Amino acid sequence: MATFTADQTPASIVKTFPKASDLFKERRIDFCCGGDRPLKEVFREGDYDSETVLSDLNTAFQKWQKEDQEVTDWDAMPSSELIDHIVGEHHAYLKSELSPLGEFVTKIFRVHGKNHPHLKELHRIYNEFKIDMEEHMVTEENDVFPLIKEYEQNPSEALKQEIIDANGGLEDEHEAAGNLLKRMRVITNDFQPPAGACNSYRITYARLADLETDTFQHVHLENNVLFKQL
Template sequence: MSSFTAEHTPAEIVKVFPKASDLFKERRIDFCCGGDRPLGTVFTEKNLDEAIVLSELNTAFDSWSKEDHEIIDWDQVPLSELVDHIVYNHHAYLNEELPALGQFVTKIFRVHGAKHPHLKELYRLYNDFKVDMEEHMIKEEGEVFPLIKEFEKNPSEKLAHHIHEANGGLEDEHESQGDILKRMRVITNDFEPPADACNSYRITYARLAELESDTFQHVHLENNVLFKRIK
């Protein structure tokens, strides 16, 4: 791909140029749940300057393309390997990080909530996200992913239909989880701690930003690659 245009979707771009996700996050451009709409539509909705964003995107892509990268074409990776990658990387990360980060979110709410009232909303949002994601991963690993692995061995229209039925609510859940992350970014001023923030406060915000980044990549792989390959 020589250059990106307003006709490309964020999801298509991130498949080819993973680092584009950083630029999209800065501009609050959704590349996972709502990532299948042309950039031109997004620019209009968000009142973004098309020429500036495309220039920045293509300049970054040009520089990145000249470096030595291992590019994985997830559309060609066997379904079982893609599922395992999601489970052993993204699910494993969440299973370890969600309880640990929850302790930090609780701590800064308890210590600083009176002075910084947005921490109460952050506490509630985080715990909603944690419960939703834990239930979501259990459903994927217990129901949907085994069906996808079976489909890889014995593909059939009936099994594909069964997977899409089982997957019915997953994409809606992804959108809901994405909305929570977006709201957390807004109320934390893009995860920028206040000038007087203590170390725990700063660690919490840094880990929330990392959680957002990993989750958006995770959801992108599921919505825009894995689920779309079941036909």
């Protein structure tokens, strides 16, 4: 069985073992925007027990392999199919979730903000994230993704450079969105509601955790697969 090492990057590990994303999220190890750095650099800069992280990672991977899981080979998927997957799954999820979840974030801030001051910051950060992602999806669907599909059919250096220039801005936006999600995780104590929290509070935190999961996978597919195919 393959064994992951500190010389590998979080992004490459998640491609092989998708559930590694859960372990990385729990430990606040970036596998999407900053996922191209070897784990040894992450361990060196952060307060991590590298042996424990690698042991947990490989133990989970070996268990997962025994369950005979199928893994989508994203690198082998044509750009156009990958784009359709991103739009049909991740963009569709955000379009249906951002506004309703925003109402929950506003509700718990209004009801509980006096006793839980961090909800004011959560409200501000969430709405910044919502606006950024809505604008980001428009840019991708209207401008960048059509260019990538055109390049797949009729490649040219000029078109490639146009896409690369556009992607630079998108990757910056991805990093900004990732930082907002990381901040939301910190101020919500890893999306753990306080003792005695009402149902709305619990639902909000659970949906924020789902939002983080989906967005990190979304960004991972764009930064570490789609944009690398050019």
